[in-house]
Amino acid sequence: MVAIAYSVAFDGVEARLVEVQCAVAAGLPGFSIVGLPDKAVSEARERVKAAFGALSIAMPSRRITVNLSPANLPKEGSHFDLPIALAVLAALQIIPQDEVSRCVALGELALDGRLVTVNGALPAAMAASEDDRALICPRACGPEAAWITAVPVLGAENLRQVIDHLTDRHPITPAKPGLASESTPRGCLSEVKGQERAKRALEIAAAGRHHLLMVGPPGAGKSMLAARIQGLLPQLSPREALETSMVHSLAGTLTDGGISRHAPFQEPHHTASVPAIVGGGRGAKPGQISLAHNGVLFLDELPEFPRQVLDTLRQPIESGEVMVSRANAHVRYPCRFLLVAAANPCRCGYLADPARACSRAPVCGGDYMSKISGPLMDRFDLRLEVPGVSYQDMDRAAGGETSATVAARVAQARQVQAERFRDHPQVTVNADASGALLEQIAAPDDAGRALIGKASEKLGLTARGYHRILRSARTIADLEGVDQVQVYHLAEAISYRLPFVAGG
Helix, strand or coil: CEEEEEEEEEECCEEEEEEEEEEEECCCCEEEEECCECHHHHCHHHHHHHHHHHCCCCCCCCEEEEEEECCCCCECCHHHHHHHHHHHHHHCCCCCHHHHCCEEECCEECCCCEEECCCCHHHHHHHHHHCCCEEEEEHHHHHHHCCCCCCCEEEECEHHHHHHHHCCCCCCCCCCCCCCCCCCCCCCHHHCCCCHHHHHHHHHHHHHCCCEEEECCCCCCHHHHHHCCHHHCCCCCHHHHHHHHHHHHHHCCCCCCCCCCCCCEECCCCCCCHHHHHCECCCCECCHHHHCCCCEEEECCHHHCCHHHHHCCHHHHHHCEEEEECCCCEEEEECCCEEEEEECCCCCCCCCCCCCCCCCCCHHHHHHHCCCCHHHHHCCCEEEECCCCCHHHHHCCCCCCCHHHHHHHHHHHHHHHHHHCCCCCCCCCHHHCCHHHHHHHCCCCHHHHHHHHHHHHHHCCCHHHHHHHHHHHHHHHHHHCCCCCCHHHHHHHHHCCCCCCCCC
C-alpha cells in the first residue's frame, strides 16, 4: 500500500510542493526516510513513533519507507513531521487517502502528539492555494496562514484533532486571520531640536528611497534622527505587506499571526556577521537586509562593521535581492531596502573640535572613514555632516514640523512616483530609475546641465554618482510638486554629494 501526503520545502520565500510518499511492505520491520532529508527530517521517524504511541496507534511489524519527492530537492526542518505521520496513517488505512491528498500539511510533532509551531506557514499557505488544497498546520500558525484567504486553513492542537477532522468525526473550524499588528513610530520629528538640514535629508530619503549617510560627533542626534524615518514612510501596499511578511514568516518573527502595514526597521549591531546581515547559516535563513525588505536598514557606527560585511551590501543595494549560495543550494531573498547609516568622523568622534580631538587629527579621520570602501560610499545618494547641537538649540522649546506633517508630503511624492512609473512594474520610486528612463524623467535644463558639469569636474563624479544626483533632484522636485527638474533642485542634490571634512 502506497499513500501520499503533501508538504512544502522552502526555497527562499518560495514554498515548493513536496510529495510525501509512504509504502508499507513485507520485510524486516523498519522505518526509513529518503529523498535528501536533513538531520531534523531524519529524526522525524522517532517523533512520529512516539506520537503514535501516545495515541495508542501500533506501528506494524512491516517495512515502512517514506520518500520525499522530488528527491533532488533538499528537505530541511521539523515541519515534515505532520505530513510524514499522515502519509503513514493513510498507508495503514487509519485515515482516508483521498482526504489526506486534498491537504498540504506542516507541523512539528511533540512526543505526546501535540503540534509545535513552525516557521513558514504564510508561504506554505500560498503554495497550498496555488495547488487548490487546504492547509493543515499547528493552531498557533493558523492566524498567520489565514491571511491567504483563498485556502482553508485548519489549525490543530495535536495529531488526534487532525485524525478526527480527516475521518469526519470532529471537523476543525478554519482559522481566521490574525489582527494586523500596529507598531508605534519611535518618536516624532518635532522632538529633534535643531538639525534642520538633517531633517530635510530624512524627508528626501523617505520620499524617494535614497540611501542616507550621516556623519557627526557623538551626541549630535544621528541615531535619534534615523529612528524617526520609519514614521515618515507611507504604509505598505497589500502586495508589499505580503512580501515582507513572507520573509518574516520564514524567520519566525511574525507576532501572533499579525501582518503589519508599517515599513520594517532593522538595526543590527556592528558585531553582526555576514550570514546575520545578508542571510545564510544553518537552513540559509534570511538576513537583516531581507528582514528590512520594503523598509529601513539602519547601520549605526558604520565604520565599526567588518569590512567584509560592508562590501557584501554593494550588490544587494543595486539589485534589490540577494542570493545565498551554499554547497547544495542557492536561495534567493528579496532585499529592497532604504539604507540609513551613521558614523562618527573619527574614532574619538571630535575631529572638528581642536580642543577635544586626538593628537592624530586630521589623519585619524581619513583612516577611520577609509573603512567604508569607495564603491559603497558612492551608493549613498545623500551624504551630510551632522554638527553638534548648540546650547541655544537645546535651550529652545521643542517645535518644528511633526512627523505626520512631513509624512503627508512624503506620501504625496510617493503617489506622484507611483503614477509616473505605472507602466514600469520593476520601478516603484525614483531610486529605482536608471538609464534612459532616469534621463527622461529628470532631464536638467541648460542651466542645470552647466551646473552638474561643473560639479562633475570638481567632485570627480562617477556615472553612478551622476545618476544618483538626478534621482535625488527628481525627488526634491516631486516634494515641491514640480514637473521639470530645476537648477536649484540639482544644486540641493549636489550639496548632498560633497566630500566630508575628513576627506571621506
